Amino acid sequence: MPAPSSPLRSLVRPLVRAVTYTRWLHLVIGAIVPLAGGLIHPGLSAPSIGDWLTVAALPVPLVAAVALLPSARRAEGLQARLMLFPGKHARVRAGADGGAAVGAPADTGISTAPSASWTDRGRTALWLVFRMEAGLAAWLLSIWLLQVGLVLSGVSVEEPVVGSLTPHAGPAALAPLPLLALLALVVAGGRLDTRIARRLLGPSVRERMTALEERTERLLERNRIARELHDSLGHALTLAVVQAGAARAAKDPGFTDRALAAIEETGRAALEDLERVLLLLRETGRRPAGASPGLDEAARLLDAARSSGAPVAAEITGPVEDLPGPVSREAYRMLQEALTNALRHAGPVPVDVRVTADRSRLRLLVANPVPGDRPPAVPGSGSGLRGIRERAALLGGEAEAGVRDGEWRVAVVLPLR
Structure with a gap:
């Protein structure tokens, strides 16, 4: 019977797994769309909290419209299988008939079939919106925690990520805490992304049947x-x-x-x-x-x-x-x-x-x-x-x-x- 792992080992193990960081990358990639739109309006020069809320809300109709394409669900499923799960199934290839991907284990719980119903399209739309909003939030938190760590280390920050949340100097001994919080955010964000992907990109009732x-x-x-x-x-x-x-x-x-x-x-x-x-x-x-x-x-x-x-x-x-x-x-x-x-x-x-x-x-x-x-x-x-x-x-x-x-x-x- 294997010996139980220590609490310290349980905390460190996710940090040495490559899938932890591919999950994080998969999550923050979702911020590309709102950031690109924010460069146009309202602009990202010293943005306030209200500006960031506008940046997050404006692309929602466009993203929901993309989810109407049947191939959108397939593309998201393939990407989720590739980046959210470890193992050889990362080498996903499509079947010769254009059907579901092969080479991935059944326990991923992620479908790679195109949308076949309006329910599939609705779930894909929810997934795309979640990925965009969660990715933007994860990106903002990551940048802010890095800035807090730099300020606590004595480095000045000229342009804070959110104007009203400017980091303030403090004891240098607290500098590692933002970095530890960032690592915890990376692990928790990747796990949340994987769990939501299984819920929204999982096989439909028709596919299960x-x-x-x-x-x-x-x-x-x-x-x-x-x-x-x-x-x-x-x-x-x-x-x-x-x-x-x-x-x-x-x-x-x-x-x-x-x-x-x-x-x-x-x-x-x-x-x-x-x-x-x-x-x-x-x-x-x-x-x-x-x-x-x-x-x-x-x-x-x-x-x-x-x-x-x-x-x-x-x-x-x-x-x-x-x-x-x-x-x-x-x-x-x-x-x-x-x-x-x-x-x-x-x-x-x-x-x-x-x-x-x-x-x-x-x-x-x-x-x-x-x-x-x-x-x-x-x-x-x-x-x-x-x-x-x-x-x-x-x-x-x-x-x-x-x-x-x-x-x-x-x-x-x-x-x-």
Whole structure:
């Protein structure tokens, strides 16, 4: 457990961080606009407090009008990310499509998207006005504190920053106090600037909803890829383990050759599925070499299950080849997982497969007896049945699994419309 820092270290630490001074620079840059306007009117020759109030108020309509430009919010967001936060994200670059900047961590809380609503424009206007007024105040206080320090040190000041607030001489021992106050102002002003920036330049409700939708889509895509890997590789490995065990138990050279051939074929199919999924993960922009298999290729699954020594009786009726693409692909994966589940937990027992398609729905039933003396089960993650239910739910269908009349049954109903 790290030792607590001393109060002195806590006070000194902000003064040795570069971001403290970039924040201060970001704050006082806002004074450029009112100072430039003040040179024109009312002038900055021995200005009074009233003159400074005029200097602060005159540019407000112009600054508010600039905030109406959608790009103003983006420019302020990029500048705030660059100067108010430490780290590598200072190297902000725009996306190729002109969208939000990339390369910055999400915890900055600063949006770089252009204004998309009047609420965004209003928040940008408040931010620009705050930055201008706070920057002018910070600049005036900084100059005044420096002048006070010089006067206390014995240096005369010919033109005070505010005529009615002329620094007066005092004990020289007090000279460091204005400098310490200036350092405290630098730290506090930068922190206030950062906090207000998060409030006024933070993501809008629409941007938060968009980000949430994108994150949800990414999670769903990852979940779908995980199911693809589980179903494809789990099926291949289960068949390989069952076939290898059966070949060793049979001690028949002919059966061993057939088992090895089936393992090779199943492995090749699994490698094709793995390559397709890896292409999606790499996001190379290339299209996969082959499309995901559909239910019209169910014969491959049935033959692979039979080659493991399990008697598989299959009955497929209806226009399976004309099923909608998503239904056909998901049904193939469900059948694959149901067969894998039977082989994994019951061994090479008789399996009954029934696939029925009509104009409105697809029915899938996989049943196998539950032996009293079960063979050793192949270890699995236990997520296969959950994946079947999730696939069915995404297509608006239903899936059930359980023991009925001494059989383990997996029943799926998928609508076709």
